[in-house]
Amino acid sequence: MKVVALIEAPCCSPGARPISTEAAGDLAARFKALADPTRVAIVNRLAGTDEVCVCRLVEEFELSQPTISHHLRLLREAGLVTSERRGTWGFYRLVPEAIAGLRNALG
Amino acid sequence: MKVVALIEAPCCSPGARPISTEAAGDLAARFKALADPTRVAIVNRLAGTDEVCVCRLVEEFELSQPTISHHLRLLREAGLVTSERRGTWGFYRLVPEAIAGLRNALG
DNA sequence: GACCTTCATTGACGATCATCAATGTTACAG
DNA sequence: CTGTAACATTGATGATCGTCAATGAAGGTC
Numbered sequence: 001m002k003v004v005a006l007i008e009a010p011c012c013s014p015g016a017r018p019i020s021t022e023a024a025g026d027l028a029a030r031f032k033a034l035a036d037p038t039r040v041a042i043v044n045r046l047a048g049t050d051e052v053c054v055c056r057l058v059e060e061f062e063l064s065q066p067t068i069s070h071h072l073r074l075l076r077e078a079g080l081v082t083s084e085r086r087g088t089w090g091f092y093r094l095v096p097e098a099i100a101g102l103r104n105a106l107g
Numbered sequence: 108m109k110v111v112a113l114i115e116a117p118c119c120s121p122g123a124r125p126i127s128t129e130a131a132g133d134l135a136a137r138f139k140a141l142a143d144p145t146r147v148a149i150v151n152r153l154a155g156t157d158e159v160c161v162c163r164l165v166e167e168f169e170l171s172q173p174t175i176s177h178h179l180r181l182l183r184e185a186g187l188v189t190s191e192r193r194g195t196w197g198f199y200r201l202v203p204e205a206i207a208g209l210r211n212a213l214g
Numbered sequence: 215g216a217c218c219t220t221c222a223t224t225g226a227c228g229a230t231c232a233t234c235a236a237t238g239t240t241a242c243a244g
Numbered sequence: 245c246t247g248t249a250a251c252a253t254t255g256a257t258g259a260t261c262g263t264c265a266a267t268g269a270a271g272g273t274c
Contacts, residue, residue, distance in 0.1 A: 016154040032142035047123040
């Protein structure tokens with residue numbers, strides 16, 4: 001697991017400065033986390049509320065619980081969401097700084 | 108090939124409204140275009156100049172010409188770049204509105 | 215203790231992806 | 245017309261991905 005800078009220099013809008021190979025790989029890795037419709041929908045869902053229970057995500061999306069868990073893991077590993085366990089339940093939150101970092105990268 | 112709205116409603120930052128399944132798939136498709144280090148680097152390269160010749164990209168990246176052509180095709184199909192042929196040479200340009208659309212989607 | 219619920223992990227499957235060599239296509243030069 | 249240069253396309257291969265069923269781990273209830 002790798003820690004990623006949250007503030008990102010623009011890379012992809014006109015006038016952007018050249019970026020390193022490492023930075024390109026770093027960015028691509030986080031864009032890849034959003035490269036699936038289900039994960040975009042999960043992020044969108046989390047963006048609408050403070051936190052959401054995994055059980056609710058499993059309800060709302062017509063996918064198996066392991067599949068939801070899998071997508072959540074990828075989002076978590078990309079630093080876009082955080083998880084917290086309270087008793088039996090698991091709750092996920094958006095990491096606004098991570099989204100902002102990607103936005104900055106785009107311009 | 109599908110025409111995609113260039114202006115995007117926020118989807119992934121706090122307070123974003125729920126988006127449709129179609130919109131999620133649409134966004135994911137364009138994020139997928141940026142989900143590869145080479146393609147991020149190409150977009151970054153195009154962002155630094157008005158237009159870039161394919162031959163130059165093949166020179167600069169240590170990849171075969173078909174591979175570069177493949178990545179350019181994906182970027183073009185995602186609407187992130189445009190191509191123009193002048194004689195034997197091919198030139199690619201960034202589509203700033205497409206990048207801006209993605210940025211808007213993120214917040 | 216035994217049992218149930220919630221979530222994560224594993225293993226397997228077909229599908230998609232990144233890459234390259236080989237080939238096709240188009241434009242220019244002689 | 246013959247050759248050459250620039251890109252695109254095709255076909256093949258190994259790697260990664262999305263999905264689910266089965267299983268594991270941990271918390272709560274009785």
